[in-house]
Amino acid sequence: MITPDLPxxxxxxxxxxxxxxxxxxAAARAARISQAYRGGGPSGGIASEADAVAYAVVRMPATYAAVAACLNALIEMRPEFAPTSLLDVGAGPGTASFAAAEAFASLASFRALDANPVLRALALELAAGAHRLNDLDYTLGPTRTQLDHAAPADLVIASYMIGELPESEREALAATLWIKTRDTLLLVEPGTPAGYQRVIAARAQLIAAGAHVAAPCPHDHACPLAAPDWCHFAQRLARSRAHKQIKGVELPYEDEKFSYVALTRQPVPQRPVARVLAPPALGKAAVAAKLCCADGVARTVTVPRRDKTAFAAARRWDWGGAVAPANLPQIPPQHTDG
Incomplete structure (x- = not known):
């Protein structure tokens, strides 16, 4: 498992x-870039080294924390997974590559694709100081075109990039990402309703193509959530002094919200029986939590204090965490939340 902090x-x-x-x-540049991203704009607005540095100081720690959380969930479900090759698609400053290098000592080959030359230059400069990524192979050019020509990899990551494409291109992108995946594909998007919709659309498409979900879902069924609800998680990370100065904030931490799915070629041997979908409500008499269960149903369960073993386990549940079979109380199958 890796920490949410940048190396x-x-x-x-x-x-x-x-x-x-x-x-x-730097603060003005970061604010302009963030506004463009919130509006669905691409990274083309990052046009200079100063833009790239401002963007990386503000966004790289949060993106790294989200990818790290997703990789930790994947490792928890597949502790035997030892990829030797990585393909980082829409790599930007190389955030996902740095996270994967920390997560998997087995990785020997790192390849990245992006169309932004200043982000590529920054990524290569940062990689030069990280011994695992000294030989980062970073191809510059239109991501879709470069992806078509890329060799497959054991682990493929597309982090915070699907939303930069027109909706008409996303299905073809997901199909190509899966073609390039030898073992596992990780898709990460912002934890907004729109980001979740992008993830869930790719999830459904690729399950139909033969993929299996390793995380976060404990099943390959359709997502049980319906609008206005959506599946997302949060990772807390510390802010550096520079980060606080550029963002103009005093709080020493932030919570990055994200949606994701990790898809594998082979079924996951041991899935959890449930995943915690929201922060549990901890009370003196009981713990209440919303769970996505292995049968494809979302349920709100209440674990009373009188059930001492289950109560003690439930008090340790975290938003986004997996629930082991021994720690899930008996619940009626018809009790569902849409």
Missing amino acids: AAVKAALEAKLQGQSRQD
């Missing part, structure tokens, strides 16, 4: 890049 060498290199730059200018 120290990457963090130090980013802060060194800020030396001599106006924090006010």
